[in-house]
Amino acid sequence: MANxxxxxxxxxxxGKGKIIDFLTETADIVVRSQGGNNAGHTVLVGxxxxxxxxxxxxxxxxxxxxxxxxxxxxxxxxxxxxxxxxRAQGTSxxxxxxxxxxxxxxxxxxxxxxxxxxxxAMGKAKIGTTKRGIGPAYADKASRxxxxxxxxxxxxxxxxxxxxxxxxxxxxxxxLGAEPLSFEEINAEYLAAGEKLRPFITNTVIYLHQALKExxxxxxxxxxxxxxxxxxxxxxxxxxxxxxxxxxSTGSGVPPHRxxxxxxxxxxxxxxxxxxxxxxxxxxxxxxxxGMGREFxxxxxxxxxxxxxxxxxxxxxxxxxxxxxxxxxNLDGLDSLETIRVCIAYRLDGKEITHFPTDYEKLGRCxxxxxxxxxxxxxxxxxxxxxxxxxxxRNYALKLAELTDSRLKIVSVGPHRDxxxxx
Numbered sequence: 001m002a003n004x005x006x007x008x009x010x011x012x013x014x015g016k017g018k019i020i021d022f023l024t025e026t027a028d029i030v031v032r033s034q035g036g037n038n039a040g041h042t043v044l045v046g047x048x049x050x051x052x053x054x055x056x057x058x059x060x061x062x063x064x065x066x067x068x069x070x071x072x073x074x075x076x077x078x079x080x081x082x083x084x085x086x087r088a089q090g091t092s093x094x095x096x097x098x099x100x101x102x103x104x105x106x107x108x109x110x111x112x113x114x115x116x117x118x119x120x121a122m123g124k125a126k127i128g129t130t131k132r133g134i135g136p137a138y139a140d141k142a143s144r145x146x147x148x149x150x151x152x153x154x155x156x157x158x159x160x161x162x163x164x165x166x167x168x169x170x171x172x173x174x175x176l177g178a179e180p181l182s183f184e185e186i187n188a189e190y191l192a193a194g195e196k197l198r199p200f201i202t203n204t205v206i207y208l209h210q211a212l213k214e215x216x217x218x219x220x221x222x223x224x225x226x227x228x229x230x231x232x233x234x235x236x237x238x239x240x241x242x243x244x245x246x247x248x249s250t251g252s253g254v255p256p257h258r259x260x261x262x263x264x265x266x267x268x269x270x271x272x273x274x275x276x277x278x279x280x281x282x283x284x285x286x287x288x289x290x291g292m293g294r295e296f297x298x299x300x301x302x303x304x305x306x307x308x309x310x311x312x313x314x315x316x317x318x319x320x321x322x323x324x325x326x327x328x329x330n331l332d333g334l335d336s337l338e339t340i341r342v343c344i345a346y347r348l349d350g351k352e353i354t355h356f357p358t359d360y361e362k363l364g365r366c367x368x369x370x371x372x373x374x375x376x377x378x379x380x381x382x383x384x385x386x387x388x389x390x391x392x393x394r395n396y397a398l399k400l401a402e403l404t405d406s407r408l409k410i411v412s413v414g415p416h417r418d419x420x421x422x423x
Contacts, residue, residue, distance in 0.1 A: 002260035003218040005248040008225030009264035009317040009404070011234075011272030012243075013297065013304060015329035015412060016265045017041025020057040020221045022410070022420045023263075027219035029065045029211055030058030033251030034241040035223030036073040036107055036134040037082075044415045048089060055082055055098065056221045062092050067204050070103035071241065071251020073137040074149060076193035078107075083196075095199035102150030102201050108162070109186050110169035111136040117176040138240035140165075149201055152194025159187050205253030212258055220248040220259070226317040227272070234360045237276025245321040263409065264323040266314055268331045268400070271295055271304040277364035280307035280343045294333060308341045308370060311403035316356035318405050327410035328397050331389075332419075337375040340396065343368035344403065373399065381414045386423045389413075397423075 006023065008014045021043045024030055037053040044050075045060055052059070054074065056066040068074065079100075083093045111133030119131060140146035145165065151158040163183050170180040211218065222243060227233045229243040241247060245262045249255060269285060272278050286306040289295045295304040317323065334340055345354045346366035357363045376390035383389050389397075389411070401408035411421040 003212075003220075003254070003258055005220040005222065005245045005259055005262045005321075007222040007245050007262065007264055007317075007321050008243065009266040009314050009321070009323065009326065010225045010270055010310075011227045011278075012223075012225035013271055013273065013295075014225060014265040014267050016222060017043045017052060017057045018412060018415060018417075018420070019263075019265050019327045019329070019410060020219065021045075021060060022417060023219055024058040024061050024064055026217070027058070027064065028216040029067060029208070029218050030056040031067045031069055031208065031218055031220045031248070031252050031254075032056045032072055032223065033069040033220055034071040034243060034247045035239065036132060036137065037075055037078045038132040038134045038239070042415070045417065050086070050089065050091075053082055054079055055086065055093070058219070058221070059086060059091060059093060059098060062097065064097065066098050067208065067252070068098075068100045068104060069204055069252040070101040071247060072101070072104045073107050073134055073141070073241075074100070074104045075107040075133070076149070076152060076190060076197055080193045080196050098200050099202050099204050099207060100149060100197060100200045101204040102148065102153070103203075104149045105137055105141045105146045106149060106151070106190075107133045107137040108147065108165070108190070109133075110166060110173070110181050111140070113173055113178055113181060114169065114176075117173060117178045135240040149197075152190065153198060153201060155191050155194075158191065158194070162187055162190070208252060208254055212254070218254065220252065220254075222248070226321060227313060229320075232320045234276045234363060235358075237274065237360060261324045262322050263325050263327060264314075264317060264321055264404070264406065265327045265329060266309075266317075266400070266404070267329050268309060268334055268396070270307050270310045270313070273297055273302055273304050277360050277366070278305055278307060279312075279346060279363065279366045280310045280368045281305050282307040288336075289333060292333065294330070308343055308368065309400060310343045310368070311400070312343060312346055312354060312356055314400075314404040323404065323406045325409035326401055326404055326406045327412065328400060328408065329412040331393060331397060331411055332379070332381045332413040334375065334396075335378060335380055338377060340373050340375050341370040342373060342399070342403070343370050345369035381419060383413055384418070384421065386411060386421050389421070
């Protein structure tokens with residue numbers, strides 16, 4: 001498989017966790033390089049359901065090593081809770097199979113409080129964040145005042161830095177009408193979490209470069225999706241990190257020329273969570289999928305907005321990520337439809353365009369120009385081979401690959417490992 005970056009080619013929630021779990025069978029190391037615990041991956045193994053927020057999905061295969069890279073923002077209390085939850089389900093999580101970068105930045109309680117207070121103050125102009133403090137943590141990182149995981153290993157250093165940051169945060173919180181935070185409580189809770197995480201914390205850049213020398217195969221696990229990227233997404237309705245393929249290098253310390261391929265994951269339709277423009281959003285598609293019990297966030301439980309497949313968007317995702325191959329998930333979600341629509345262009349202010357606008361207000365005025373493809377009207381969830389899919393289902397998947405200018409590698413027809421078809 002060589003060294004592969006897996007990215008979401010839509011607005012996140014594309015089913016990356018399941019595809020990562022599938023691909024990890026042939027990888028040695030799984031690397032998470034950006035984002036925080038605002039992202040969630042759901043993986044089913046047999047009759048067990050795992051919801052992972054920050055720990056890479058490779059943790060479910062005991063012989064693999066998982067790395068949380070320097071580009072991640074990490075809430076140590078939440079990570080300890082996630083580790084405890086995995087162990088309670090019988091999963092081994094030790095310093096031998098999970099490594100955490102000492103250069104990753106910390107998400108602290110004042111980040112979450114500021115996130116929530118600012119979101120509420122924005123009213124109808126809100127971004128739609130998960131209020132987990134991810135944006136404010138990345139803002140501190142960019143402002144060069146953030147605390148990092150390595151600080152937890154030096155209690156006196158951590159406490160000194162934390163005291164200053166809590167003082168500053170409380171001034172802002174009081175102006176926003178929010179309750180101030182207790183330095184003593186945060187300090188005690190985070191130092192305790194730091195001690196529990198001590199066996200996992202290391203310089204992961206050195207580890208990964210040694211692994212490259214040993215010809216180990218790396219799989220980079222992306223969080224969120226292309227159109228939540230801070231640079232290339234529907235700004236300002238985005239997350240605060242680079243969710244595109246380039247983020248794998250900056251967030252791990254592995255140089256670009258050591259990455260061999262990029263795999264984009266996309267649903268057979270389109271979804272997004274939170275606020276912001278969504279050209280192919282369709283009330284009937286939303287009602288159908290919600291009625292099937294689908295499309296609710298793994299981390300937040302929020303219902304997702306749903307619509308037809310948007311080939312204009314995924315073509316742009318192919319450009320910025322350099323997609324070599326794609327994995328199409330949730331094909332079975334369309335099993336009941338007589339016909340399926342696919343967006344191939346937009347109509348903006350009366351003019352047809354085939355590119356993805358970078359301005360969110362222009363994108364909000366775009367209307368989808370669609371084509372109609374025949375459905376297959378039968379259950380695909382038990383199909384094991386690509387040739388075993390109905391002809392119309394095969395043609396639909398191949399058409400999406402053609403429209404995205406990529407090769408079709410995987411088709412998923414359900415959440416379980418054995419519902420993954422390698423094309």
